[in-house]
Amino acid sequence: MQLEQYQEEHYPIAPGNGPGNEESVEHNITNPGYWLTRFMILRLLGLVYAIAFLVAINQVLPLIGSHGLTPVNLYLDRVTAAYGSVAAGFLRLPSLFWFSHSDAAFMILGWTGLLLALLVMAGYANAIIMAMLWVLYMSFVHVGQEWYGYGWEIQLTETGFLAIFLCPLLDMRPFPKRAPPFLIIILFRWLIFRIMFGASLIKLRGDAIWRNATALYYQFETQPIPGPLSRWFHFLPHTWLKAGVWFNHLAELVAPWFVFWPRLARHIAGVVIILFQLNIFLSGNLSFLNVLTVIPALACLDDGFWSRILPRQLVEKAQEASAHAIESKPMHTTAMVITIVIGLLSIRPAINLLSPRQIMNTSFDPLDLVNTYGAFGTVGKERLNVVLEGTMDNDTSDAAHWKPYIYKGLPVLLDQPSPQIAPYQLRLDWQMWFASMSTPNEYPWTLHLVYKLLHNDRDAVGLFAKDPFNGTPPRYIRAILYRYAFAPPGNPQGLWWKRERIDTWLPPMSANDKILLDFLKAEGWNP
Known part of the structure; x- marks a missing residue:
């Protein structure tokens, strides 16, 4: 680098040109530093x-x-x-x-x-x-x-x-x-x-x-x-x-x-x-x-x-x-x-x-x-969401009264506007977005999450917006895969989202479900 360029980059104001001096300001603009x-x-x-x-x-x-x-x-x-x-x-x-x-x-x-x-x-x-x-x-x-x-x-x-x-x-x-x-x-x-x-x-x-x-x-x-x-x-x-x-x-x-x-x-x-x-x-x-x-x-x-x-x-x-x-x-x-x-x-x-x-x-x-680096090399054409749902009923059918666990960022309720989260990050919500495009086999920790919710684990429940059961462990939890889409603005129902059910992502499980307990032990997550 030539001496003149170095001086322009690093010492834009000549000695003796103090603050407030008009010559100093002009020199700073024409020969700027960093x-x-x-x-x-x-x-x-x-x-x-x-x-x-x-x-x-x-x-x-x-x-x-x-x-x-x-x-x-x-x-x-x-x-x-x-x-x-x-x-x-x-x-x-x-x-x-x-x-x-x-x-x-x-x-x-x-x-x-x-x-x-x-x-x-x-x-x-x-x-x-x-x-x-x-x-x-x-x-x-x-x-x-x-x-x-x-x-x-x-x-x-x-x-x-x-x-x-x-x-x-x-x-x-x-x-x-x-x-x-x-x-x-x-x-x-x-x-x-x-x-x-x-x-x-x-x-x-x-x-x-x-x-x-x-x-x-x-x-x-x-x-x-x-x-x-x-x-x-x-x-x-x-x-x-x-x-x-x-x-x-x-x-x-x-x-x-x-x-x-x-x-x-x-x-x-x-x-x-x-x-x-x-x-x-x-x-x-x-x-x-x-x-x-x-x-x-x-x-x-x-x-x-x-x-x-x-x-x-x-x-x-x-x-x-x-x-x-x-x-x-x-x-x-x-x-x-x-x-x-x-x-x-x-x-x-x-x-x-x-x-x-x-x-x-x-x-x-x-x-x-x-x-x-890079992001969004491919863009999905539909929005899939896995929603965790629990019930206090002694029934695992759709007739039971299932309550959803509301995410802090991902959509669940249809009349729930999307919140401003960034620049903060909700790490569970992000991983559940990825999981919705895959299976529980590729996201085994979701079963650990279900187990913790079945025991009303305070830290796990705290990852959601609220506890739908107010401190009482639910009897069963399941996960349903939905397809979500934006509802047009100004719709008569005042909805932000519309959705349709696609499939059961995780079947209903209880706290003493043997398959669940055996899986957790195999992963080293001892109940």
Whole structure:
């Protein structure tokens, strides 16, 4: 990099041009750096971490705790057996929970992560804090099993790792005197390129309805957890929905190529990607994925952009830090080393992008440093839902009085509007959406869930919106597979959904059902 470019990127305000100086402001706009960009990236990443750890605090024990649906001790035992030793298992799936995976350990690490994330949100971050957040969250991901098997989990670990090297080692101030290393900004742009371009290719290769622009005829209705605006989007004119697909291709297929271009093209690309993520956020509940994806897109925007839209007081603080910047050779040397490492680890993900057998949401290294991403390579054309139902009657026929367990996000009641859940995530609801397209044999933990509901297990019942039996264990539980569809707005009955019964997904079972008890023992879930 030439000296002039380096100075423009890292020291946009000449010494002596203090805050409030008009010459300083003009210089900042024409020769921008990334002080405000770093500020925005870290604050938003702190928010995502806070949400992710809050989800863990609320749900990790019912899911993978000592009495969870898939207890972590059994999982670590299987990993140890598969790799031959605890040490080999740790090297393949690094996690602090190898040292202790008690329920107390889960809560201590979850609350520690939340508090550190809130500190970052408040504007105080350094490399040590960001490294702690990365290690803590990776520890949850690597023992989370299917509950943490989503692309945004490894995307958060990759994003969090890069953020470590944006910060000074010790200085926690919102605007430290050390400039953000430009090479790390480039790595964030490489990340958003892979996220967006990979998502585009998986769609174009995976399903003809993305190529003929009809995917949005179905996507809003059949997505995992629809949101309050999903029905409105679903009933838009088909011309608009086709235009939405073309906007999808613009943001995922075209815009990524401009994230490395000069300022104007790069700014436009960044704004297009951010607006696209905002649109997806409004149209459904995809956990914190869309907020997380905005973070690397922010690296397309420099301080010249932020100077025009952020409060002047904030801009002046960044200018003051820039004016008194201290060059940190260790930071830049570290950034160069990390860039080389990421470059080497990017070879396999890059080959995957070009492969006709492209895979998505996969890590290629034990630390999840460089991954491959993608979503909705295929779009379902009908919405299937498994609804768990219980009864107090001594009768297992349809004539019995069956009461449904109401999910917190998935539709059950026909007059129940879709709630706003994102950026929070309901991990049981997501897995039940997947299960509805499969069988209990592929989701054996659903039988463990039934057993727990038959005993009115507090943690299991707490995964639902409410207890239909008010603390009394039901006599029988079954699971029915339904086909759901949006009811047209303004229908006379005031319904949000309509549905039809397809089949019995799980037959009625009682607490002393021998087949159920034998299955649980075989799985190691001793009743």
